[in-house]
Amino acid sequence: xxxxxxxxxxxxxxxxxxxxxxxxxxxxxxxxxxxxxxxxxxxxxxxxxxxxxxxxxxxxxxxxxxxxxxxxxxxxxxxxxxxxxxxxxxxxxxxxxxxxxxxxxxxxxxxxxxxxxxxxxxxxxxxxxxxxxxxxxxxxxxxxxxxxxxxxxxxxxxxxxxxxxxxxxxxxxxxxxxxxxxxxxxxxxxxxxxxxxxxxxxxxxxxxxxxxxxxxxxxxxxxxxxxxxxxxxxxxxxxxxxxxxxxxxxxxxxxxxxxxxxxxxxxxxxxxxxx
Amino acid sequence: xxxxxxxxxxxxxxxxxxxxxxxxxxxxxxxxxxxxxxxxxxxxxxxxxxxxxxxxxxxxxxxxxxxxxxxxxxxxxxxxxxxxxxxxxxxxxxxxxxxxxxxxxxxxxxxxxxxxxxxxxxxxxxxxxxxxxxxxxxxxxxxxxxxxxxxxxxxxxxxxxxxxxxxxxxxxxxxxxxxxxxxxxxxxxxxxxxxxxxxxxxxxxxxxxxxxxxxxxxxxxxxxxxxxxxxxxxxxxxxxxxxxxxxxxxxxxxxxxxxxxxxxxxxxxxxxxxxxxxxxxxxxxxxxxxxxxx
Numbered sequence: 001x002x003x004x005x006x007x008x009x010x011x012x013x014x015x016x017x018x019x020x021x022x023x024x025x026x027x028x029x030x031x032x033x034x035x036x037x038x039x040x041x042x043x044x045x046x047x048x049x050x051x052x053x054x055x056x057x058x059x060x061x062x063x064x065x066x067x068x069x070x071x072x073x074x075x076x077x078x079x080x081x082x083x084x085x086x087x088x089x090x091x092x093x094x095x096x097x098x099x100x101x102x103x104x105x106x107x108x109x110x111x112x113x114x115x116x117x118x119x120x121x122x123x124x125x126x127x128x129x130x131x132x133x134x135x136x137x138x139x140x141x142x143x144x145x146x147x148x149x150x151x152x153x154x155x156x157x158x159x160x161x162x163x164x165x166x167x168x169x170x171x172x173x174x175x176x177x178x179x180x181x182x183x184x185x186x187x188x189x190x191x192x193x194x195x196x197x198x199x200x201x202x203x204x205x206x207x208x209x210x211x212x213x214x215x216x217x218x219x220x221x222x223x224x225x226x227x228x229x230x231x232x233x234x235x236x237x238x239x240x241x242x243x244x245x246x247x248x249x250x251x252x253x254x255x256x257x258x259x260x261x262x263x264x265x266x267x268x269x270x271x272x273x274x275x
Numbered sequence: 276x277x278x279x280x281x282x283x284x285x286x287x288x289x290x291x292x293x294x295x296x297x298x299x300x301x302x303x304x305x306x307x308x309x310x311x312x313x314x315x316x317x318x319x320x321x322x323x324x325x326x327x328x329x330x331x332x333x334x335x336x337x338x339x340x341x342x343x344x345x346x347x348x349x350x351x352x353x354x355x356x357x358x359x360x361x362x363x364x365x366x367x368x369x370x371x372x373x374x375x376x377x378x379x380x381x382x383x384x385x386x387x388x389x390x391x392x393x394x395x396x397x398x399x400x401x402x403x404x405x406x407x408x409x410x411x412x413x414x415x416x417x418x419x420x421x422x423x424x425x426x427x428x429x430x431x432x433x434x435x436x437x438x439x440x441x442x443x444x445x446x447x448x449x450x451x452x453x454x455x456x457x458x459x460x461x462x463x464x465x466x467x468x469x470x471x472x473x474x475x476x477x478x479x480x481x482x483x484x485x486x487x488x489x490x491x492x493x494x495x496x497x498x499x500x501x502x503x504x505x506x507x508x509x510x511x512x513x514x515x516x517x518x519x520x521x522x523x524x525x526x527x528x529x530x531x532x533x534x535x536x537x538x539x540x541x542x543x544x545x546x547x548x549x550x551x552x553x554x555x556x557x558x559x560x561x562x563x564x565x566x567x568x569x
Contacts, residue, residue, distance in 0.1 A: 014369045018380050021366065024443070025383050028398055031409055046407045093293035100285040108290055115301055117496075117555045119504065119548050123532060123541040124304035124311050130321060147300035150293055169284065179284045208391040210507035214529065225391035229511075232397055239401060246394055253389040260389075261382065268448060269455040 036243035043240035058244040065234075066245050067219070067227040072252070075223030079206045081142050083199050086149040090198070091191055093150075094157030095183060099169065109158065115151030122215055129216060136217045144212060149202040156270055160194035161187075197267040200260040207253065224249050305548065312542035318535030331542035340519045341543070344527035347434055351523060352502030354438045359498050360491070362442070363449030370450065371457045381454065385447035392444065396511025399440045403427050403512075427513055433521045441508050445501065449494050456490025457483070485565075492562035496555060503551055 027048075035043040036058060038051040062068070097109045125144065126135070134140030164187070172182045188195075206223075213222050219230050231245045257264075312331060316324030335341045366384070370377050387395060402409050403426035411423035426436040464482050473481065506525030509515065515522035515530065522530070524547060531540040 011372065011374070014372055014374055018369060018374060018377075022380055022383050025386070027409070028402060031401070032398060044407065046401055046404065046409055046412075048409070089293040089296065092289040096285050096287065096289035104287070105290075108294060111302070112293070112297060115297065117500070117559075118305065118552045119500075120301065121305040121308040121541075121544055121548060122528070123537055123544050124308040125300060126532075126537070127307070127311065127316070127324075128300065128304050143296065144300055147296050150297050150301075154293065173284055179286050179289075182284060183289065204389055208389070210391065210393050210510065211525070211529070214510075215532065225394055228391070228394050228397060242397065243401075246398060250390055250394060253391075254386075257386055257389040261385065264388065265385070265451050265455075269452050 032243045032246055035239055036247055038240050040238050040240050043243065044237065046239065055240065058240050059248065062231075062241055062244045062248060065241075066231045066248070067222075068224060068245075068248055070220065071222060071224035071227035071249070074221055075207050075225075075252075078138065078141055078145065078221075078223065079203045082145040082149060082206050083203050085142070086146040086153060086202055087195060087198055089146070090150050090153035091157050091188065091195070092183065094154045094161055095187055097154070098158050098161035099166070109154075112151050112154040115148075116155065120148065122211070126215060136221065138221060141212070141217055141221060144216060145206050145209070148212070149198075149205065152267075153198045153202065156194055156198055156267060157191065159270060160191060164190055197263040197270075200256075200263040201267040204253070204256065204260070204264070207256075224252060308541055308545045308548065311538060312545040314538040314541075316538040316541065318537065321537075324538060327538070331539045332546075334539060335543055335546075340522055340527060340530075343519060344515075344522040344524050347521060348503060348505070348524040350434055351438055351441070351505055352499060354435075355441050355502050356495065356498035358438070358442050359446050359449045360494060363446050363494065364453050364491075366446070366450045367453035367457055370454060381447075381451065385451055387444040388447055390444070392507030393511040395440065395444050396508055399436075399443075400427065400512055403436055428517050430517075430520050433513060433517070437509055437512055437521060440512065441502075441505065444508070449498065452490050452494050452497075453487065456487035460486045488562065488566040492559070492566070495562065496558055499558065500551065500555060503547075503554075 031046060031048065034048065034050055035046060037054050037056065039053075039055055042051065093108065093112065097105045097112075129135045129140050129144075132140070134143065168186065168190070169182065172186050177186065208225055210226070213226050219227075222230070228245055228249045232242060235241050235245075311324065313326050313328060314324035315327040315330070370381055374380070405411060405423070405425045405428075408426070410426070414420060414423045424432050426432050460483060464486070465478055468478050468482060504525060505523050506529070509521060509523050509526050510529070513521045515526045524543070528540050528543050528547075531543065
């Protein structure tokens, strides 16, 4: 009797805390939305109230004045290329590492995983890019981003490959499969579940990166979220336009989140529980 | 041992593309950082670095901005890591109960992960505004006006404000990892312990804590590395100002880089790489010892 009352109180307490926490997350979003629909004078007061008059034209203005379209193009082009190349390279590398028991395979495994802990050396990379004449090029950005996705991708692929029985390989070999044929037509399809995780994590990583774009490229190569930075430089203190720009720039991320959330969770939690 | 026919199937060509790319843009730059840090490389002679001994390091340790940035990075890392671990664990425990809408709550807390840190920083720069900023307006409206501050320009609060924003933005990751850890603890252990008369505190310290150690390890390392590498949040919110008072390691390197002092920045980067790698490996080793087999 007493315990159940205590349990009820505890539950009520937990619900209240969670409601408070959620309010802390939703109120900023609310402020961004309502003020993006006001005129500049009212928006700059950053209030909570719903606008008396809807200024939907803010969005049209922002679309005209910001680099949203080129941002979408850059983000998709760089992101998709990196995800495809990085995914293929890391799956192939993980396949070799997980299946072949040689000393080099074990070394390669440590070699890639070192990248999870050791920070990237940005300045020397800048020098390498300078020598290769790759600074401020799509090719350069794609090469660096692909490199940075490798450690976690290889790690996730190795973990998944260990759950695929070797007998499948052996059966394919007996049937006369060539190495590449076997990898492409038998192993790759089996990797689909973890590939979704790898693709989602890597794409969002490239889409939302800040420092790589700042160091290695100019604004004309930046993806949508980074275009907000340029916009902020131009329209300081016009919060109606700034908030509208922020909403436009975050909408794709939000859509992506709705679909990709569970894959992000599974990618982030790999290795955090007993394997 | 693999038979010869099978082993041949796994040709080294599978690993080669990734290996070459990773060597070219990660391993070699990291190794050459050891040389580059001892050069006078700058934007004036971008392709002709010459060795200048320990000059860069001497300059770094004589620079007051460098020491400020180390201090701020430490403050940021320690504060955000401890808040995220403690509050994240508590939130995960709450969400592990039979709360209504717990999936929705989890989703909402996790959602800032898809937003660019710069964009989050711009929104917070509005929230922190002294005059009309919603935080101060709220404080005044509930009669706590004396708590309203100049969040980003008052040196006592600027770093704290950046930390608070970072906790808001990334505690979701910590919570999700803790939740997975909590859910992996077999329910029978709790039942058995309850039958044996263990109270909730003993259940927590003898079952929950040791069995979620892997999750704590991962979270600790992620928060630590993430904290030390902080860049976008500070760059967007204060850009190191006012007067370099909120400069962190990442923004310090970017600032030196932007002024064209490449060798100097490389020296700062090298120190960072060495310290972070050592700290991470040591922490990883320590925590692995605390984990239990079950």
